[in-house]
Amino acid sequence: MFDLRQRGVLGINERNRAYIMRCNPRKFYPLVDDKYATKQLCLEHGINTPEPYGLIQTQRDVKQLAEIVKEKKRFVIKPAHGSGGNGIIVIDDVRPIPDAEDLYIKSSGQAMRMPELFFHMDNIISGLFSLGGKSDQVLIEYCVKLHPFFKDISYKGVPDIRIIVYQGVPVMAMLRLPTRASDGKANLHTGGIGIGLSLAKGQTTYAVQFNRRISMHPDHGHALTDLVIPEWDTLVALAAKVESVLGLHYVGIDIVLDAEKGPMLLEANARPGISIQIANNTGLKHRLDAVDAALPGLATMEDKIAFAQARF
Ligand SMILES: Nc1ncnc2c1ncn2[C@@H]1O[C@H](COP(=O)(O)OP(=O)(O)O)[C@@H](O)[C@H]1O
Ligand SMILES: [Mg+2]
Missing domain, CATH: 3.30.1490 (Dna Ligase; domain 1)
Known part of the structure; x- marks a missing residue:
């Protein structure tokens, strides 16, 4: 029997109470809720984002x-x-x-x-x-140019990579692929595919569409697991950097990989969804607890990234 608590699955109420309310000061919401304002801030900090x-x-x-x-x-x-x-x-x-x-x-x-x-x-x-x-x-x-890595596994649109960053530590990642159903967008409820990723290597592990497990892309049949996302370390570092400039400490960072410009920030979310756990077939809770326990020993952004990549 799938025991949610034992598997450390974070529910929406706990996410709100224990993480979002505690880690994300309200005064910063207007900044992330406005994609243009987020973009301006990123440009000021030299963070790559579509022009x-x-x-x-x-x-x-x-x-x-x-x-x-x-x-x-x-x-x-x-x-x-x-x-x-x-x-x-x-x-x-x-x-x-x-x-x-x-x-x-x-x-x-x-x-x-x-x-x-x-x-x-x-x-x-x-x-x-x-x-x-x-x-x-x-x-x-600017419209992001599809990276050749995604040519076979995407369907008419640009995939994005969602990384949840907690207290500066990337804790969980997922790749989202557009499908015929999702009209050029990668969002899951539009019919996009969610694929769990290891933080260590950016390797795809488990794929879901409409919350159900799938093994190949529904539109062209390509396999979806055991692929490794290019420029992974740059991508993880970008997510950590964005968290640090936003002043929010439980955030979902959406990144796209451009064929020429590399990883770029698309947007940040102050209330990141919990279905990333389904795509990873893993709960968030154990990882968040592990971060809380390790945090006193993690001084720099590099330490936090190294911890994430060794553990998750
Ligand atoms: N500049 C862009 N170039 C190409 N595709 C994009 C671009 N911006 C958004 N998209 C597509 O739309 C999806 C959602 O974009 P996003 O900016 O994250 O908005 P939302 O807040 O609605 O999720 C992305 O995952 C991507 O598939
Ligand atoms: Mg988004």
């Missing part, structure tokens, strides 16, 4: 998009306060049509025209995708 092309704050200004992306074939539109992949449009290509408007091609292959993008941005600003329905801003940013 912001523009921020649009009012419905009157949505037409500025045409100017902002004039020279670009690839870009991403997202709500600055969005979550769960909602409201994100990944544009992969622009196709000029003689005597008609250009077509903007989403990573799913579906085409959109500029007025549809304006309409979508209007919806973002009116709060359709933001926490609590509050009015929002539109962030337009």
Whole structure:
């Protein structure tokens, strides 16, 4: 019988009470809840993140998009306060049509025209995708180039790597892969695949989709376990660095791996989900307790990373 407590599975109430409330001062929430603000802070600290092309704050200004992306074939539109992949449009290509408007091609292959993008941005600003329905801003940013490592195992979109960092120590990691169902985004509830990763090597261990174990990618059948993520140590160090500049000490850091620019910070989450435990087939509790016990002996960021990679 699957005994949750014995396996150290962290539930949502305990996560909130024992970790989020204790480790994440409320005053820093606005910073991580705003993807544009997080990005600015990262840029100030020399942390690699997709370049912001523009921020649009009012419905009157949505037409500025045409100017902002004039020279670009690839870009991403997202709500600055969005979550769960909602409201994100990944544009992969622009196709000029003689005597008609250009077509903007989403990573799913579906085409959109500029007025549809304006309409979508209007919806973002009116709060359709933001926490609590509050009015929002539109962030337009660099579209990450798929790293060749992911060519076989992703489906029309860019995977991301979620790392939970607790008190400066990376404690659990998962790779999320877009699927046919998830429309160019890697978020799990949209149909993305979650794959547990060893912190030591970035090796894939166990894969789930819709909380059920799978052994191969549902769209093309490639095997998903025993792969090793490239540039793993840089990626883990990036997660630890972001935690240290944010001032939050129980955070989910989302990182993407760009074919040319390497690991980049996508966003940080002050309330990281608990399903990472399902993807790793392991509970968080034992790891968090191990960190608490070891913390007095871990002085530097390097010590904390070395501890994580030796233990997890
Ligand atoms: N700049 C980008 N380039 C390519 N894909 C992106 C980009 N930004 C987001 N995505 C896709 O959308 C997913 C969710 O993005 P994220 O910024 O983490 O927003 P959310 O808060 O909605 O999770 C990512 O996992 C990735 O698959
Ligand atoms: Mg995310």
